Amino acid sequence: MPPNYPLVSIIITCFNYELFISECIESALQQDYPNLEIIVVDDGSKDGSWDIIQQYRDQVTCVRQQNRGALRSSLTGFRLSNGDFVHFLDADDLLVPGALQQIAPHLRPDVSKVPFMLSPIDRDGQVIGDPFPKLAQSIESGPLIQSINQRGYYNTPPTSGNIYRRDIYENLGDLSYERAIDGVPYLLAPFLGKVVSLDVPLGKYRIHNANLSSFSTLSSDRLNGYIDRFMARLRHLAQLIDERGIKGKIRLRQDYAYVREMTILSTVASGKRPALRLLASYISAVRREHRALRTCMSLAFALGLFVLPNLGRRQLASFRLDPSRFWRVRSRLKHAASVGT
Known part of the structure; x- marks a missing residue:
């Protein structure tokens, strides 16, 4: 592969999302990015999610485990991945067509994280608000570190709106306090490289009864x-x-x-x-x-x-x-x- 196309791993985790998982996988498969692997981890779903996931077994890596929660299913997917960059995509969210091609120029060794905006959609896929969070086009990490020191956080999208350099997720140690995969990695990323923020919506974040619980x-x-x-x-x-x-x-x-x-x-x-x-x-x-x-x-x-x-x-x-x-x-x-x- 050309050097500007490092391997990207899209890791999709699913628990009881039979209504959305097919559309999510399709949004990943339809990316016109030439160096991509897709891993789908079913976290012991009780509905028909696993049956749907298996329909894609010739195109993606399919794994099923006993229900262990979102964090552990994400870690399972990460261990199976080989990407230079990783993208954790929730099973009810989507990537827009051409998203990875727009991100590709920024997938460099000195870049630790590429956040992008998400369009909120409802259960049926209809947009219900403006893209969020409001991001300014930027390649600097200094202001983010300053925000961490000042506020304890910085403005970042939910999980599906970020691509990380692989090493950000390696050797993290004890995550027993955590429920999500990107809690401490998003804070760590500015200290380990450039965070290239993109002010365009390249994904869709679904709002529905299950994730609003x-x-x-x-x-x-x-x-x-x-x-x-x-x-x-x-x-x-x-x-x-x-x-x-x-x-x-x-x-x-x-x-x-x-x-x-x-x-x-x-x-x-x-x-x-x-x-x-x-x-x-x-x-x-x-x-x-x-x-x-x-x-x-x-x-x-x-x-x-x-x-x-x-x-x-x-x-x-x-x-x-x-x-x-x-x-x-x-x-x-x-x-x-x-x-x-």
């Missing part, structure tokens, strides 16, 4: 789990930086705006009104980490959680955690603004 139940335990994983990833990142002798350190804090927000939502989930001191700490963290518009929005959100009755607080908190509602609202506001100009 994690947002539908406002649970204190669930929200505290978000906090625990957030902090565990940062501690793990600091460990990997030290073990690999990478230049640069990260400063761990306990008062990230994300942690404060999840603490507030956990308080609401337990049926309590957040204390003014906690809300003030949250606003202070947002002011430190974000610009004025975000601070104003967060202030309105915090005030709502304080003044509303219990039912209203829970509804507002649920709205905050539901991405499909946010995308629809953003799209409507954008449309209204364009009509008014």
